[in-house]
Amino acid sequence: MSxxxxxxxxxxxxxxxxxxxxxxxxxxxxSRSDNILQLNKxxxxxxxxxxxxxxxxxxxxxxxxxxxxxxxxxxxxNSLKASGAAIFALDAENKYLxxxxxxxxxxxxxxTAESVVGKAxxxxxxxSSLLDKHRIPMGQEVIGEVAxxxxxxxxxxxMEDSRLPHASDPFLQIKSLAAVPLIVGYExxxxxxxxxxxxxxxFTKTDLSIxxxxxxxxxxxxxxxxxxxxxxxxxxxxxxxxxxxxxxxxLFPTARPIIDKFDIAYMTQAAKEVGGDYFDFIxxxxxxxxIVIADVSGKGVPGALIMTMVRSIMRSIAPGNLSSKSVxxxxxxxxxxxxxxDMFITMxxxxxxxxxxxxTIVRAGHDPLIHYHSNQKKIELVKGRGMAIGIVExxxxxxxxxxxxxxxxxxxxxxxxxxxxxxxxxxxxxxxGREGLGDAxxxxxxxxxxxxxxxxxxxxxxxxxxAPQEDDLTLLVLKALP
Numbered sequence: 001m002s003x004x005x006x007x008x009x010x011x012x013x014x015x016x017x018x019x020x021x022x023x024x025x026x027x028x029x030x031s032r033s034d035n036i037l038q039l040n041k042x043x044x045x046x047x048x049x050x051x052x053x054x055x056x057x058x059x060x061x062x063x064x065x066x067x068x069x070x071x072x073x074x075x076x077x078n079s080l081k082a083s084g085a086a087i088f089a090l091d092a093e094n095k096y097l098x099x100x101x102x103x104x105x106x107x108x109x110x111x112t113a114e115s116v117v118g119k120a121x122x123x124x125x126x127x128s129s130l131l132d133k134h135r136i137p138m139g140q141e142v143i144g145e146v147a148x149x150x151x152x153x154x155x156x157x158x159m160e161d162s163r164l165p166h167a168s169d170p171f172l173q174i175k176s177l178a179a180v181p182l183i184v185g186y187e188x189x190x191x192x193x194x195x196x197x198x199x200x201x202x203f204t205k206t207d208l209s210i211x212x213x214x215x216x217x218x219x220x221x222x223x224x225x226x227x228x229x230x231x232x233x234x235x236x237x238x239x240x241x242x243x244x245x246x247x248x249x250x251l252f253p254t255a256r257p258i259i260d261k262f263d264i265a266y267m268t269q270a271a272k273e274v275g276g277d278y279f280d281f282i283x284x285x286x287x288x289x290x291i292v293i294a295d296v297s298g299k300g301v302p303g304a305l306i307m308t309m310v311r312s313i314m315r316s317i318a319p320g321n322l323s324s325k326s327v328x329x330x331x332x333x334x335x336x337x338x339x340x341x342d343m344f345i346t347m348x349x350x351x352x353x354x355x356x357x358x359x360t361i362v363r364a365g366h367d368p369l370i371h372y373h374s375n376q377k378k379i380e381l382v383k384g385r386g387m388a389i390g391i392v393e394x395x396x397x398x399x400x401x402x403x404x405x406x407x408x409x410x411x412x413x414x415x416x417x418x419x420x421x422x423x424x425x426x427x428x429x430x431x432x433g434r435e436g437l438g439d440a441x442x443x444x445x446x447x448x449x450x451x452x453x454x455x456x457x458x459x460x461x462x463x464x465x466x467a468p469q470e471d472d473l474t475l476l477v478l479k480a481l482p
Contacts, residue, residue: 066101072192072218073103079214080178080207082194084127087182088136088143089190095138095429097147097190099131106195107172109142110134111165126391127171129344132297137429143179146191152180152212156202158195178203180215189219243304245270251307257281257289259354265449266476267457269420269469277418277472278307282318287355290318290327293476294347295366295418302343309335310345324349324362325403332364332389332397344390348416357408357480362401364389367419370438372445374411379438382406408480413445413452420473424460427467432460441477449477 073085084106088097108130139148142163146153158164158174167173179193192215197203256264268277276297282290292314296303310331317330328349335345346366350359361369365388368381385402408414417437424432437456444455453475460473 068218068221069101070103072214073101076192076194076211076214077104079210080194080203081198081201082203083196083198085192085194086131087190087192088147090138090147090188094188097136097138097143099128099134100190102128102131105171106131107167107174108134109164109174109177112172125341125344128342129297129388129391132342142177143191143193146179146181146193147188150181150183150188152178152208154178154203154205154208156204175200176202178208178211180208180212182215182219184219192218251278251280251304251311253279253281259289259352261357261481262352262354263449263479263481264477265453266474267453268472268474269457270472271420271469276303276307277420277474278310279474279476280311280314282315284319284322284351287353288322289352289354290314290324290349291352291416291476291478292318292347292349293366293416293418293474294345295472295474296345297343302340306335306339306343306345309338310347314349318349322351322360323403324351324360325398325401328362328364328386328389328401329398333393336390336393339390344388346388350416352478359406359408359414361404361406362386363404364401365391367417367422368434370415370417370434370441371406372413372415372441373409374413374445375409377442377445379442381434410480410482411446413441413449413477413479415441415452415475415477417475418472420469420471421456421460421475423471424464424473425467425470426464432463436460436463449479452477452479 069087073087076082076085082104084102084104086102086106087100089100090097105124106127108127112130136144136147138144142153142155145163155161155164155174155177158177159166164174164177165172173196175196177193177195179191181191182189192211194203194207194211197207252268253266256266266279268279270277277293277295279291279293282292284290294307294310296306296310313331313334314327317334318327321327328347331347339345344365347364348361348366348369349364350361350369352359361382361384363369363382363384363386365386368383371380371382372378373380382404384404385400387397387400389397391397406414415437421437422432422434436459440456440459441452444452447455456475
């Protein structure tokens with residue numbers, strides 16, 4: 001090989017080596033540049049949050065952690081271009097997480113009926129109501145997984161991830177999700193999550209890092225705010241409980257109605273937080289009586305005040321009105337404008353024709369009525385369609401309601417109840433459920449109504465094993481006599 005060939009080969013090899021080194025240097029520079037851009041973005045997000053949080057706390061005399069949560073969720077939605085964001089708080093026993101606050105459209109991350117209707121604002125309220133009712137066991141579902149592992153989670157394509165439901169309704173779809181734990185020191189406060197990046201994009205690792213930085217700052221800020229809030233909330237709750245107890249006692253009937261050929265019994269038992277459940281008997285005309293049971297989403301004084309309004313409206317519109325559906329529609333029309341965005345009412349209203357032993361029923365988002373058929377000795381769940389009161393107004397609400405008529409035979413029994421009965425839990429978190437309620441009715445259906453109610457109450461108490469009652473429990477049993 002000639003000298004010129006060797007020289008040429010050497011030059012080419014040198015150029016290749018230099019090109020590779022230059023490429024490596026460029027990649028390192030780009031990586032450092034990207035890291036700097038990411039750090040600057042995280043800094044901007046955190047500083048923006050602190051600035052808004054400071055303004056919020058300066059403007060408000062009574063500071064609360066929800067104010068801070070609200071600023072954090074708005075910052076997360078704006079900076080990450082998310083369609084929805086939520087914070088899930090851990091309970092005192094570190095067993096369950098519940099929805100603390102939601103912003104935007106946040107579809108449920110669990111299987112649910114695809115029955116969302118109405119305008120976008122109403123859908124947002126409806127989706128929030130689904131999350132509000134749902135408790136997440138530690139370690140279960142995607143939020144429970146993040147809480148237990150205390151590690152961030154990124155799901156770029158939710159429609160292909162088995163941990164998320166694959167709904168057909170776009171408003172129920174989670175296309176992308178990012179979730180991070182809220183931790184102060186060694187204490188887990190909860191989980192913050194964002195869903196569905198705008199323009200159908202997916203959340204990235206950079207987005208997850210930004211969310212982590214925001215969550216860290218939120219957790220640190222909350223550690224200070226919660227100490228003062230806890231003391232204020234206790235003092236406020238003590239005052240609310242005394243007032244709400246007095247109000248609630250005035251709402252419930254003082255005696256059960258005496259109806260020929262029928263036997264009625266009921267019970268109501270408040271949880272620690274007063275407010276929520278309501279039931280009543282209303283004379284429609286001399287041949288018919290209205291029976292109403294409802295559950296207001298709000299607790300404490302707000303829930304008790306809404307119950308007072310519902311009772312007043314029902315007693316003014318139900319007498320003389322033979323259509324249970326029109327009564328519920330009129331109630332929705334009158335009460336919706338007075339409900340806060342996070343409040344709604346589930347209700348079951350039935351009109352009993354005393355002479356013909358016929359029930360006309362409308363179910364507005366409430367638990368199904370239980371009908372025990374004496375002849376067949378079987379339980380039937382009467383599941384008429386219906387949306388909760390306060391979610392939407394007008395034709396959308398009216399069209400959602402289904403009026404059902406049932407004929408009661410001798411010794412037939414029907415029961416209406418609030419979810420405090422079916423959702424009563426034992427110490428492992430298992431629910432009593434409709435099956436447990438149905439079994440309790442079936443075995444005691446031959447007894448008078450008051451003994452049926454007593455049997456259900458005892459079974460729930462044995463099932464829960466003395467575990468604290470989490471929700472108000474109201475139960476009514478109506479039996480047709482031979």
